[in-house]
Amino acid sequence: MNTPESEARNPEVSGTSLNAARRERDLAELPGEVVDVLVVGLGATGAGAALDAASRGLSVAAIDAHDLAFGTSRWSSKLIHGGLRYLGSGQVDVAYESAVERGVLMRRTAPHLVRALPFVMPMTPAVPRSGALAVAAAVRAGDVLRLSARTPRSVLPGPRRLSAVETLRLAPPLRPYGLRGGLLSWDGQLTDDARLVTALARTAAGLGARVLTRCRAVALTGDGAQVRDELTGREFGVRARSVVNAAGVWAGGLVDGVRLRPSRGTHIVVGADTLRGLTAGMQIPVPGSTSRFLLVLPQGDGRVYVGLTDVAADGPIPDVPEPTESEIGFLLDILGSALDVPVRRADVIGAYAGLRPLLDLGRGGDTADISRRHAVLTSPGGVVTIVGGKLTTYRRMAQDAVDAAARAAGLDAPPSRTARLPLVGAATRDRLDVLDAPSRLVQRYGTEAPLLTALAAEDPTLLEPVVPGLPVLGAELAWAVRHEGALEVGDLLDRRTRIGLVAPDRAAALPAAEALLPRAALR
Numbered sequence: 001m002n003t004p005e006s007e008a009r010n011p012e013v014s015g016t017s018l019n020a021a022r023r024e025r026d027l028a029e030l031p032g033e034v035v036d037v038l039v040v041g042l043g044a045t046g047a048g049a050a051l052d053a054a055s056r057g058l059s060v061a062a063i064d065a066h067d068l069a070f071g072t073s074r075w076s077s078k079l080i081h082g083g084l085r086y087l088g089s090g091q092v093d094v095a096y097e098s099a100v101e102r103g104v105l106m107r108r109t110a111p112h113l114v115r116a117l118p119f120v121m122p123m124t125p126a127v128p129r130s131g132a133l134a135v136a137a138a139v140r141a142g143d144v145l146r147l148s149a150r151t152p153r154s155v156l157p158g159p160r161r162l163s164a165v166e167t168l169r170l171a172p173p174l175r176p177y178g179l180r181g182g183l184l185s186w187d188g189q190l191t192d193d194a195r196l197v198t199a200l201a202r203t204a205a206g207l208g209a210r211v212l213t214r215c216r217a218v219a220l221t222g223d224g225a226q227v228r229d230e231l232t233g234r235e236f237g238v239r240a241r242s243v244v245n246a247a248g249v250w251a252g253g254l255v256d257g258v259r260l261r262p263s264r265g266t267h268i269v270v271g272a273d274t275l276r277g278l279t280a281g282m283q284i285p286v287p288g289s290t291s292r293f294l295l296v297l298p299q300g301d302g303r304v305y306v307g308l309t310d311v312a313a314d315g316p317i318p319d320v321p322e323p324t325e326s327e328i329g330f331l332l333d334i335l336g337s338a339l340d341v342p343v344r345r346a347d348v349i350g351a352y353a354g355l356r357p358l359l360d361l362g363r364g365g366d367t368a369d370i371s372r373r374h375a376v377l378t379s380p381g382g383v384v385t386i387v388g389g390k391l392t393t394y395r396r397m398a399q400d401a402v403d404a405a406a407r408a409a410g411l412d413a414p415p416s417r418t419a420r421l422p423l424v425g426a427a428t429r430d431r432l433d434v435l436d437a438p439s440r441l442v443q444r445y446g447t448e449a450p451l452l453t454a455l456a457a458e459d460p461t462l463l464e465p466v467v468p469g470l471p472v473l474g475a476e477l478a479w480a481v482r483h484e485g486a487l488e489v490g491d492l493l494d495r496r497t498r499i500g501l502v503a504p505d506r507a508a509a510l511p512a513a514e515a516l517l518p519r520a521a522l523r
Contacts, residue, residue, distance in 0.1 A: 075354025112446030222382025
């Protein structure tokens with residue numbers, strides 16, 4: 001096992017490390033360079049574009065006004081899914097692309113972060129038999145997509161019918177009265193969407209990309225940007241041969257002619273004890289819809305996420321969207337329609353909302369009906385903007401954006417190779433299973449998990465929980481500061497870990513986070 005001292009000399013670790021010292025060096029050197037690709041935005045797609053370009057041998061700078069995964073990428077359902085919903089709306093190509101990218105993540109690029117999650121769809125009295133037949137057909141079609149995407153059953157088992165007894169065994173909170181059984185299916189679940197973005201950014205950094213948070217693009221052109229360091233206020237120019245605008249819901253504010261129609265998805269957070277004995281996810285059909293489901297998602301950390309809504313988000317784009325009480329009530333109502341004991345408002349310990357950057361095609365209608373296909377737009381000035389899509393297909397979106405940027409700038413770039421490029425921490429399941437580290441750390445850090453436990457050699461308290469009753473260890477916060485680019489308290493509590501989803505937990509963890517950061521960086 002590596003010690004903390006050898007860890008600093010380990011090129012596999014130090015080369016991918018993001019921290020305050022590396023940020024200062026990159027900020028000092030970048031103004032004198034002309035990079036092949038400048039990426040604006042460090043969500044999943046932007047970090048993916050930085051990785052895609054760097055893995056092709058292009059020089060890359062990637063910036064974000066805030067932090068890694070600050071926007072939409074940290075507010076998802078944490079699912080890497082095969083597109084069952086898109087089959088229901090006839091978007092077979094979108095569903096197939098989702099199934100392919102799900103297989104890439106689960107088998108090659110991030111098997112430590114994505115694992116199979118069983119889902120139970122209960123056949124309650126609210127689900128007519130005709131609807132049950134339609135759902136069963138869609139689930140079978142989804143399994144055909146799994147097969148066509150070449151994802152083996154050893155990775156994602158096949159669907160099957162469940163008796164009422166089997167359904168209740170997997171999902172004890174369901175109301176037994178009138179329950180006709182259920183459908184069991186499988187999909188991919190992320191340990192944490194923000195951890196995926198962090199892994200993408202660090203893998204890109206290991207290939208030479210300059211990854212800079214708290215750097216805001218105040219003006220963007222086809223050959224670079226005027227950038228402001230949000231920590232110091234200093235402005236400087238970045239020159240680039242090509243520019244990718246991956247700013248998500250803020251993309252339209254950087255390039256003229258990009259029209260977005262954001263939609264808001266809301267999730268609530270409840271304690272695992274509120275949904276007693278739940279060992280599988282649940283898909284509860286939304287009344288009046290054949291393709292929308294309430295998702296109930298156990299997280300393995302004593303929390304369960306329940307979502308999502310899909311409503312138009314009109315008006316200015318906030319930095320941090322807030323769920324409304326009506327959306328929380330809607331989720332509770334749908335959840336309560338299937339449970340033996342309803343979940344009440346007082347049981348909700350947290351909530352979050354995210355905005356999807358959907359392309360406005362000028363057709364009106366509900367945002368739930370807008371296609372999740374992504375779009376690559378090249379402005380007259382040469383800026384390439386990538387919008388739409390979803391978390392599962394970030395890699396393909398990034399690939400298409402870099403392809404377009406290379407064409408626009410006449411760059412000699414080889415084909416993308418990210419479909420077979422493991423992210424930091426990735427390894428086969430056999431190798432992950434024998435690592436000398438707690439299983440929770442392996443699920444979040446993969447092969448780097450033993451390095452986190454080794455931090456105890458310098459401070460044994462780092463292997464203690466940050467907050468009593470929560471599984472997050474002090475070593476995770478220390479690792480985030482040293483290697484994952486955490487510069488502020490919010491980076492540690494709201495993105496590198498998810499302590500911040502529950503306000504009392506965040507308050508309790510604040511002293512530990514502050515103690516690990518330079519005083520000047522605290523906000």
